[in-house]
Amino acid sequence: MGKIIVSGASGGFGHAAASKLLHMGCEVIALTRSPDKVADLAERGAEVRAADFDDLEGLTKAMEGGEKLLLISTLRVGERVEQHRNAVEAAKANGVKHVVYTSIVGGGIKDHPGVEQTDHYETERLIEESGLAYTHLRNSLYADAVATAMAIPALASGHKPENGGAGKVAMVARDDCVNVAVGVLTQDGHENKAYDVTGPEAMTIHQAVAMIADMAGKPIAVEDVDDEGMYQYFDSLGVARKASDIKPDGPIPWASEGMVTFGQSIREGFMDVVSDTVEKITGKKPQSLKSVLEANKGAWPQ
Structure with a gap:
């Protein structure tokens, strides 16, 4: 298996996912705006690289050598689609084969009242239109x-x-969402699918x-x-x-x-x-x- 890029590695979700992947023996490229915050991942063998989603050139350089990308949605609700577009363009420029994206329940519905879901809908579309293999993880309320x-x-x-x-709403433990993401990144057969991830x-x-x-x-x-x-x-x-x-x-x-x-x-x-995704992918x-x-x-x- 090639190197797995984890974006937002200093955030709670990204750090947990990178840590679990390292524990499984995977090669991890950890992207963050604050490399000093993930020194523990570097000590465990992750390649920690500084990356800013607003800087396409720097982001493209940071993704060199990656085969899969865990794209964790950024926090700027209502303004983050351009950041996600940069991430997808950087991934494509580097020959990344599979993008696993943390979306939201309802992220596949076009006319949705939630600005969260609208962001995710637009990001799901741009990932699909990129031609890269994708898996949309439509997480419920944490x-x-x-x-x-x-x-x-x-x-x-x-x-x-x-x-x-x-x-x-079927509230879901963040750790269950992390385990699903790790499962999708390390198992076969999840390409070009969307999963609701719920409690x-x-x-x-x-x-x-x-x-x-x-x-x-x-x-x-x-x-x-x-x-x-x-x-x-x-x-x-x-x-x-x-x-x-x-x-x-x-x-x-x-x-x-x-x-x-x-x-x-x-x-x-x-x-x-309510879905059975957590049990199907993690076995728990x-x-x-x-x-x-x-x-x-x-x-x-x-």
Whole structure:
């Protein structure tokens, strides 16, 4: 097997994937804007290369010698398709044969309310049009995000506004998504396919929050709001509405537009998908939301 390029290697997903690939004896090219953050991967034999998705020339040089690319979607929701285009062009220029892309449930739907899904839809199309072999991993909402980014402020305030309504989503452990990606990169037969990657059970955000409250022994009042009410909540936290309004190096690197339209897509049923992908590719059943909550409970406010 040739060298596997892992983008975003200093991020949680990329670092975990690179680490698992190294453990399996694979040759890894780890791309990151911050090489000092992945010194541990270099010590274990990874070729760590500095790469910036906004710099096509530098990115092309960084991908030299790779056979497969794990393309982890960048964080700039609403503006990242050009970054992904650069990555695909750099891969093609280097003769990379297979691009494994971290997409999202609903990423294959053209007219989707979520700006997240719109980004992913456009990226899936440009990968397919490149002529490279592809595998789209349409990951569901991370259970880890529910256990931290959602649970901690809700427990701290005892209150959570929500625009997802009665819509359901099968929250998935990030580690299960990483294991699926590693499986696809190291097994045969996954070329030119798209997989929904989900947890074992679809539930509403109300049900998830009730589980958090029960485990913490603290009440959390969930207030159903419309999309504008959700925007106003994020406004009160100082979150920019659009990616173009994010302050460079500011305290909040994401925009509320992605979060609000994500809630809308849950409410309208676009996220109500349960698949057996995790078990089929990894041989293990997906982790439940409850088990992920248990693993993160130590970070919750007392």
